[in-house]
Each structure stands twice: as C-alpha cells, then as structure tokens.
Amino acid sequence: MSITIDKLTLKEYPEELQPRERLDKYGVRALSDRELIAILLTTGSTKKTALEIAEQVLTRHNGLRGILDISLEELSSFDGIGIAKASRIISAVEIGKRISLKGQEFKPTIKSPEDVANLLMEKMRYLDREHFKVILLNTKGQVIKCETISIGTLNSSLVHPRELFKIAIRRSAASIILVHNHPSGDTSPSREDIQVTKKIMEAGKLLDIKVLDHIIIGDKSFLSLKEKALI
Structure with a gap:
C-alpha cells in the first residue's frame, strides 16, 4: 500500500525519523548528513519527505563535499527546494567554510615568558x-x-577563579597563562598577586587545566612569577 505525503513537516515524521528530536536526544554528532540537510529544509514536497530530498541532493553531488560549491540555481532546481530553502543551505555551507578558515589562521605558540611579553606588551x-x-x-x-x-583600579584588579575557568572550559583550553599589568610600570608582584595565583592554580588542578605562569607587564619590562619561583 502506498502513502501519499502532502508536504510532511519534520514534526509529522515517526519519532525515529525526526532529525530535530534525534538532535535533542543524542546530540548533533549523532545525525547523518541527510538529517542535517533535512533540518535546514524543514519540509518536503508533495511527493517526497525532507529526508528523501536531502538524500537525493547528497547522492547527486557525492556527499557533503560535493555541495561545497553548489550554486543557488542548481540547488533550487531540486523538487521541493525553492530559492528560500536553497539560500538557507548555501548559507549554512558558507558558515562552515568560514569557520574552517578561522581555524587555519596563524596561532602563536607560547614557549617562554618572553613570548607572552611579545604578544601583549x-x-x-x-x-x-x-x-x-x-x-x-x-x-x-x-x-x-x-x-x-x-x-x-589604579593599583588592583579583582578576579575570581570561577569566571576564569568558565572561559577556559568553554574554549577547551589545555592550559592557561595569567597576565596582568601594573600601571605604575613597576613589575614587583604584590602579596595579593601571589595569593590569587596560587588560588587559581589549585582550582586548575581540580579541573585538569594547568596554570603555566603568571606574567606581570610593566613599562617595557615584565616579570614571570614562575621564573622568580614565587609560585
């Protein structure tokens, strides 16, 4: 027995065929290529579901790599994909390209306190x-x-380990280096500088994020608490 599908939305699929439900339940990495495209399509046509249209696009262009340079005109020519849906898919592809290029940008490597000073002085x-x-x-x-x-202020800064490590965790940092400046130009560390650093280092041990050093920036000078054996 055949069933005629009249522009089924993804919500109307059986639960096991609902990409958005699967994304919520299992995470985006669990989705197949066609499911990702089907989410962008949202609806199918009078003859095909969004999943079937997505499969057709991928088959004709040999997978995701094949649609990297697909034109708006070519994509919108598929049954069930108009200009609006094609624009959405092409925009998503372009976002992926730009993210990839960002990841290839030059990333300076820190091997010494001098590298930190060169980066931020x-x-x-x-x-x-x-x-x-x-x-x-x-x-x-x-x-x-x-x-x-x-x-x-002019001679002190406030920092809480919670805020610092929230950023480190979000960015998946393996290690961190602390840096602050002394507006006076004098790089001599205060007792608070040392205490705060030790507190942050202890928190880092619990989170398995190593605190490599704390650099104080002055006027054309810098000081490493690690090199001075203060931490």
Missing part, C-alpha cells in the same frame, strides 16, 4: 588600570584566545 604597557587577562592554550601550546577577565 604593547597592548598593555600604557593601560591606566589593571587589566587581568588569561591566555588560553591548546595541547600544542598554541594560543586559542586571549581574554580579559577583569579591569580593576
């Missing part, structure tokens, strides 16, 4: 308030991101 030496930053590193010691955690 000119950005921090003239600041008139203490800025507390964290450099997030991957397993190769490459910089993932440099984030400002807090901005303090």
Whole structure:
C-alpha cells in the first residue's frame, strides 16, 4: 500500500525519523548528513519527505563535499527546494567554510615568558588600570584566545577563579597563562598577586587545566612569577 505525503513537516515524521528530536536526544554528532540537510529544509514536497530530498541532493553531488560549491540555481532546481530553502543551505555551507578558515589562521605558540611579553606588551604597557587577562592554550601550546577577565583600579584588579575557568572550559583550553599589568610600570608582584595565583592554580588542578605562569607587564619590562619561583 502506498502513502501519499502532502508536504510532511519534520514534526509529522515517526519519532525515529525526526532529525530535530534525534538532535535533542543524542546530540548533533549523532545525525547523518541527510538529517542535517533535512533540518535546514524543514519540509518536503508533495511527493517526497525532507529526508528523501536531502538524500537525493547528497547522492547527486557525492556527499557533503560535493555541495561545497553548489550554486543557488542548481540547488533550487531540486523538487521541493525553492530559492528560500536553497539560500538557507548555501548559507549554512558558507558558515562552515568560514569557520574552517578561522581555524587555519596563524596561532602563536607560547614557549617562554618572553613570548607572552611579545604578544601583549604593547597592548598593555600604557593601560591606566589593571587589566587581568588569561591566555588560553591548546595541547600544542598554541594560543586559542586571549581574554580579559577583569579591569580593576589604579593599583588592583579583582578576579575570581570561577569566571576564569568558565572561559577556559568553554574554549577547551589545555592550559592557561595569567597576565596582568601594573600601571605604575613597576613589575614587583604584590602579596595579593601571589595569593590569587596560587588560588587559581589549585582550582586548575581540580579541573585538569594547568596554570603555566603568571606574567606581570610593566613599562617595557615584565616579570614571570614562575621564573622568580614565587609560585
């Protein structure tokens, strides 16, 4: 017995065929290529479901790689895919391309306190308030991101390990380096600098995120708490 499908929406599929339900239940990585495209399509045509149309697109173009450079005109020519749906798919593909290119950008590698100073000295030496930053590193010691955690007063900054590690976890950092400036230009660490660093290091041990160093930036000078054996 055949069943005629009249523009079935994804919500009307049996639960085991609902990509959005499966995404919610199992996560996006559990979805097949055709399910991802079907979610973008949302609905099918009078003759085919969104999953069937997605399968047709992938088959004709030999998988996801084949649709990387598909034109709007070519994609919208499929039965059940108009300009609106084709635009949505092409936009999603373009987002993926741009994310991929971002991942290929140069990532400086930190091997010493000098590398940190070279990276941040000119950005921090003239600041008139203490800025507390964290450099997030991957397993190769490459910089993932440099984030400002807090901005303090003329001679102090406030930082809580919770806020710092929230960022590190979100960015999947393997290790971190703490950095803050002294507007006075004097890189001598305060007792608070040392205490805060040790507190953050203890928190890092619990989270398995190593705190490699704490660098203090002055005026054309810097100090490593690790090199001075202060941590």
